[in-house]
Amino acid sequence: MTGVVLTVALTAPQAASALPGANPGLVTCPPQISKVGVPVQFDVLDGESGSGYDGTIAAGSLPDGLSLTKAANQTPKITGTPTKVGSYPFTMQFRNNVGGFGEKSCVADIVPTTSIVERIDGDTRYEAAANIALQVAPGTAAVVYIASGENYSDALSASAIAAQRGAPLVLARSTTLPNYVYNVVNHFDPAHIVVVGGESTLKPELIEQLQDMRNNATVTRIGGADRFAVSRNLISNPMFGAMASTNIYVASGLKFPDALSASPAAAKVKTPVLLVNGEATALSAEEKALLTSRGVTASTVFGGEDTLSAGLATDLKTTTGAVTRIDGDDRFAVSANITAAHFTGPIDTVYFATGANYPDALAGGVLAGVKTAPVLLTRKSCVTSDVAAQVRALKPKHIVLLGGPATLDANLENLPACS
Secondary structure, eight states, X not given: OXXXXXXXXXXXXXXXXXXXXXXXXXXXXXXXXXXXXXXXXXXXXXXXXXXXXXXXXXXXXXXXXXXXXXXXXXXXXXXXXXXXXXXXXXXXXXXXXXXXXXXXXXXXXXXXXXXXXXXXXXXXXXXXXXXXXXXXXXXXXXXXXXXXXXXXHHHHHHHHHHHHTTOOEEEEOSSOOOHHHHHHHHHHOOSEEEEXXXXXXXXXXXXXXXXXXXXXXXXEEEOOSSHHHHHHHHHHOTXXXXXXXXXXXXXXXXXXXXXHHHHHHHHHTTOOEEEEOTTOSSOOHHHHHHHHHTTOOEEEXXXXXXXXXXXXXXXXXXXXXXXXXXXXXXXXXXXXXXXXXXXXXXXXXXXXXXXXXXXXXXXXXXXXXXXXXXXXXXXXXOBOHHHHHHHHHHOXXXXXXXXXXXXXXXXXXXXXXOO
């Protein structure tokens, strides 16, 4: 949905509070505070009985340019035009002449005028991934990566590496290539097609279809005995793997959310994301050999110890010499903290993807990595306070929703905050 001007509601409609005395009505926080320069008018008391109450700001302050006003025989309103970007906590109190009293604490968030909301989607995960992939490069691409759209692990491994190489990533079914994949491959006219995953994930007949479709391109499979071996083999591949780096990013291959946000961050610093068994208490011999062969001297792990164990972090420290952990209270907080550690505002674009499922963010992570932009995970119909704080800090010109309305509600374009 290109060209929609962003109006941000980083404060959700609060649960209404009953005021005591003489049927006073309900106090409600503003559900929507507009961008800088957009007039605001909002009734904060129930219209039927709120006209007998006067209101004050008892703590904090309203955004610059807004005020709490009351005309004769009308309910109190928040009115005005915001003039300054920021987050404004405040508490309203209301009294009438018969002893009625009530209050409500709220937060109003104001964002820049220039933010634009767009959406990239498709009728299926394969079409959505293809539409995202088509935006990775303006013309041809030397390499196109293909991974399964039926599970997440191999595409997670490929995301940061594809972004490093400015190459699109498309999703396929195990035995067939959706038409959208044909369109992407033909559009980019690659010299090389890299299939990421073993034969149990992407069948040999799929390779044959690719070879028949592009007989002038080499088709290379990078597989492994399991998802962890695929990750190692892809990183170490001399032609299509990770670029040289003394850093390594490590995420659990048993859960997808943390690696989704880590991939564009890793691409920004040209570092691969190694998927490991997050429940293991130590690195495998193969993982240690990979780190040693790459000369890794520092590593970053993502998620709490329930996602990637303390034993793994300790073994990484022994092997690489330095370990940083980025975690949070939930997947949304981890996503926000990854973003905060890697990106500073103002920034051109922020990408939003659902934290409930993986397909849209798999291809979106590549696009974000190429554009040097973060992927923030969000709920279907609201953003958490951690994510909202990052939007304010980054001051993006564009916010791109990855996925259709079934994945991210249309109302999310107004960025309502989760209660």
